[in-house]
Amino acid sequence: MQSKTLIYDGTFDGFLCAVFHIYEYKLKDVFIKNKFSVQSQLFSNIENIITETEKANRVWNGIKNKTSRTGSYQLYYTFLSEKEGVENIMLDAMRYILGSNVNSDKDYSHPSILQMAQIAKMVGREKHRIEAFVRFKLTKDHIYFANIEPDFNVLPLIIKHFKSRYADQKWLIYDIKRAYGIYYDLENAEIMNIELPSGFNFSKTDSDYFSEEEFEFQKLWQDYFKSTNIESRKNMKLHTRHVPKRYWKYLSEKQPD
Amino acid sequence: MSFQRIQEKLKILADAAKYDVSCSSSGSKRTNTTKGLGDSSGMGICHSYTEDGRCVSLLKILLTNHCIFDCAYCVTRKSNDIKRAAFKVQEVVDLTINFYRRNYIEGLFLSSGIFKNADYTMERLVAVAKKLRKEENFNGYIYLKSIPGASDELMREAGLYADRLSVNIEIPTESGLKKLAPDKNREDFIKPMAKVKNEIIQYKAEKKIIRSTPKYAPAGQSTQMIIGASGENDFQIMQTSNHFYRNFNLKRVYYSGYVPISYDDRLPKIGSEVPMLRENRLYQTDWLMRFYGFDVSEILNEQHQHLDLDIDPKLSWALRNLHEFPVDVNTADKRMLARIPGLGMRSVHKILNARRFRRLNWEHLKKIGVALNRAKYFMVCDSNQFEKRDLTSEKIKGFILQNSNSKYRSALSNQLSLFG
Numbered sequence: 127m128q129s130k131t132l133i134y135d136g137t138f139d140g141f142l143c144a145v146f147h148i149y150e151y152k153l154k155d156v157f158i159k160n161k162f163s164v165q166s167q168l169f170s171n172i173e174n175i176i177t178e179t180e181k182a183n184r185v186w187n188g189i190k191n192k193t194s195r196t197g198s199y200q201l202y203y204t205f206l207s208e209k210e211g212v213e214n215i216m217l218d219a220m221r222y223i224l225g226s227n228v229n230s231d232k233d234y235s236h237p238s239i240l241q242m243a244q245i246a247k248m249v250g251r252e253k254h255r256i257e258a259f260v261r262f263k264l265t266k267d268h269i270y271f272a273n274i275e276p277d278f279n280v281l282p283l284i285i286k287h288f289k290s291r292y293a294d295q296k297w298l299i300y301d302i303k304r305a306y307g308i309y310y311d312l313e314n315a316e317i318m319n320i321e322l323p324s325g326f327n328f329s330k331t332d333s334d335y336f337s338e339e340e341f342e343f344q345k346l347w348q349d350y351f352k353s354t355n356i357e358s359r360k361n362m363k364l365h366t367r368h369v370p371k372r373y374w375k376y377l378s379e380k381q382p383d
Numbered sequence: 384m385s386f387q388r389i390q391e392k393l394k395i396l397a398d399a400a401k402y403d404v405s406c407s408s409s410g411s412k413r414t415n416t417t418k419g420l421g422d423s424s425g426m427g428i429c430h431s432y433t434e435d436g437r438c439v440s441l442l443k444i445l446l447t448n449h450c451i452f453d454c455a456y457c458v459t460r461k462s463n464d465i466k467r468a469a470f471k472v473q474e475v476v477d478l479t480i481n482f483y484r485r486n487y488i489e490g491l492f493l494s495s496g497i498f499k500n501a502d503y504t505m506e507r508l509v510a511v512a513k514k515l516r517k518e519e520n521f522n523g524y525i526y527l528k529s530i531p532g533a534s535d536e537l538m539r540e541a542g543l544y545a546d547r548l549s550v551n552i553e554i555p556t557e558s559g560l561k562k563l564a565p566d567k568n569r570e571d572f573i574k575p576m577a578k579v580k581n582e583i584i585q586y587k588a589e590k591k592i593i594r595s596t597p598k599y600a601p602a603g604q605s606t607q608m609i610i611g612a613s614g615e616n617d618f619q620i621m622q623t624s625n626h627f628y629r630n631f632n633l634k635r636v637y638y639s640g641y642v643p644i645s646y647d648d649r650l651p652k653i654g655s656e657v658p659m660l661r662e663n664r665l666y667q668t669d670w671l672m673r674f675y676g677f678d679v680s681e682i683l684n685e686q687h688q689h690l691d692l693d694i695d696p697k698l699s700w701a702l703r704n705l706h707e708f709p710v711d712v713n714t715a716d717k718r719m720l721a722r723i724p725g726l727g728m729r730s731v732h733k734i735l736n737a738r739r740f741r742r743l744n745w746e747h748l749k750k751i752g753v754a755l756n757r758a759k760y761f762m763v764c765d766s767n768q769f770e771k772r773d774l775t776s777e778k779i780k781g782f783i784l785q786n787s788n789s790k791y792r793s794a795l796s797n798q799l800s801l802f803g
C-alpha cells in the first residue's frame with residue numbers, strides 16, 4: 127500500500143489532531159508533515175488535517191495519563207524544535223508510550239524515546255540560553271526591547287520566566303526569524319505580531335528609537351565585561367563553546383567599540 | 384550619576400574583584416510576589432562568559448580597593464602601587480538595578496578591601512544589600528563577602544538580605560597563611576563563618592514552625608582557596624576542603640589557580656603559568672566527593688598525596704582498585720555504577736531507568752552517551768564481547784591515553800618533561 131501523508135497547520139494542536147486521525151483510521155504507513163514544510167504534493171497520497179481543540183485535548187490527556195510530567199513536556203519541547211521529520215519521531219514515541227502498560231517515557235533503550243529526550247534537551251538548552259542572552263535596550267517610550275533569533279521556537283517557553291522576573295517594567299521580546307514577539311504591558315504578557323519600523327537595524331542601537339542612558343549603560347556593561355576577564359587565563363575555545371558565535375551579533379558586550 | 388566617574392570606578396573595582404572565581408547565582412528561591420523587580424527560581428543563569436571562559440552571572444565588584452592589610456597574594460594589598468577608588472552605596476545600587484533590568488546579570492557580588500576596620504567595612508556592604516531589598520524591592524541574587532573579623536550582629540543582618548555569604552580562607556594551611564598574610568589569622572575567617580552556619584541552622588529549625596520566618600542566606604555559604612601560591616600538596620588542600628564541607632556545611636569550596644601578580648619572593652614569579660590543569664583535577668575530586676559518593680581518603684591519602692595530572696582522579700582510583708571491577712551495568716547498584724570511569728551521573732541515571740525495560744548492551748550504552756573508550760575496561764553488559772585479557776593498570780592506562788585527546792595535551796607535555 128502506498129504511504130499516506132497527513133498535513134497539519136503547524137500548531138501543536140494540529141499535530142495532535144493528526145495523531146488522533148491516525149488512531150481513528152488505524153493508519154500504519156504514515157507521515158505527518160507541517161504545511162509550511164511541504165513542497166510538492168504531486169506524488170504522494172495526501173490528506174489535510176483540520177485542527178479541532180477537542181480532539182487535540184483528547185490525545186494530550188491520553189498522553190498525560192501515560193507519562194510523567196517530564197515525559198509530556200519533553201514531547202512539547204521536541205515539537206518546538208521544528209526539526210524536519212520530528213513529527214514521526216514523536217508519533218513513534220507516542221505509539222510506544224500509549225501501547226505500553228507501564229510508564230515507559232524513560233525507556234532510553236527505545237530509539238525514539240531516546241531521540242526525543244535528546245531533542246528536548248537541545249530545546250531546553252536553547253530556552254536557557256535565550257533566557258541568558260536576551261539583552262534589553264530601553265526605548266524612548268520606556269519599553270525594554272530585545273530581539274532574538276533562536277534555533278528553535280522557544281518564545282512560548284520563556285514567557286513565564288520573563289514575566290515573573292520583570293514584573294515592574296514594560297518589555298518586548300521579538301523573534302526575528304519567526305517574525306513575532308511577546309509584549310508585557312505590566313499586566314499580561316501576550317504573543318503578538320509586531321510591526322517594526324522599516325529598515326530597523328536589529329544589531330545596532332539607533333538613537334532615533336533608544337533612550338540616551340541606554341548608550342551609557344551599554345558602554346558600562348562592555349567595560350565591565352572587559353575588566354572582569356583574566357588575560358593570563360584566556361581560553362577562546364571555552365569562550366565560544368559557552369557563547370557560540372551565532373549569538374554574538376545581538377550581545378551588547380560583543381559589539382565592536 | 385556622573386557617567387565618566389562611574390565608568391572609571393567600575394573599571395578599577397571590577398578588575399580588582401575578578402580573582403574571586405565564584406560567580407554562582409543558584410540555590411536561592413526568591414519569588415517576586417509584590418510585582419517588584421527580579422525573581423530567583425533556584426537555577427542560576429550565566430548571562431555571558433569572559434574570554435577566559437568563566438561565567439558572568441553577577442556584577443562582581445569591590446566596594447573599594449583601599450585596604451589596610453598587606454597580604455602578599457592579593458592585588459589590593461596596601462603596599463601595591465595601584466589606582467584606588469571607592470563606590471558610594473547609591474552608585475552600586477543604581478548599577479545593579481540598571482544592569483539587572485537589561486538582563487545582563489542575575490544580581491550583585493559585592494566584596495571589598497578593608498578600610499578602617501572590619502565592622503566599618505561590613506556595615507557598608509550590608510547597607511547596599513539592605514537598600515536593594517528594602518527600597519528597590521529587588522529579588523535578584525545578592526552575594527556578600529563576609530569580612531574577616533566582622534561582628535556577629537552584622538553577620539546576622541547580612542544574612543537577612545543576602546542570598547549567599549562567603550569568606551575566603553585563601554591559603555589552605557595555617558603555616559602558609561602566616562607566611563603570606565602576617566596581619567591575618569585563621570580565627571578571623573572562622574568566626575563569621577561559624578556565625579552564619581549557626582544562623583542557617585536556626586533559620587531552618589524556626590521555619591519548620593513558623594513559615595514566615597524571614598529568609599537567612601538561603602543559598603548558604605562558600606569559600607575559596609588559592610592553589611599553588613604557598614606550596615601545599617593536593618592531599619592537604621582536599622583535607623582542608625573536606626573539613627570545611629563537613630564542619631561548616633558549605634555549599635561550595637572554590638579552587639583558584641594562583642595568577643602571579645607580584646614580585647614578592649615568597650610567591651611564584653610573574654609570568655609563571657597559572658596551574659589550570661591542577662585546578663581542574665581538584666574540582667574533579669571535589670565533585671567525586673560531593674556527588675559520586677567517594678570519601679576523600681579514597682582518592683588522596685598518606686600514600687597518594689598528589690593527583691595524577693595525565694588522568695582524571697576517578698580513573699586513577701579505578702586503576703588502583705582493579706579488584707572492584709569489572710562491574711555489570713545491568714545489575715550493579717548506583718554507588719558502583721558511579722565509580723566506573725567514563726560514566727557521569729547523567730549516564731548513571733539513564734542506565735538505571737533504561738535497564739528496567741531490557742538488558743543493556745554496548746549499542747545502548749554508546750547511544751546513552753557513555754565514554755566507552757574508558758569505560759569498556761571496567762564493565763560488562765549484555766554482550767559476550769568484553770575485555771577478556773588480564774590487563775595490568777599500566778597497560779589499561781596506556782591504552783586509554785593512546786586513544787584520548789586531552790585538551791591539556793600541550794600543558795601536559797610541558798609538565799611531564801620535567802620528570803622525564
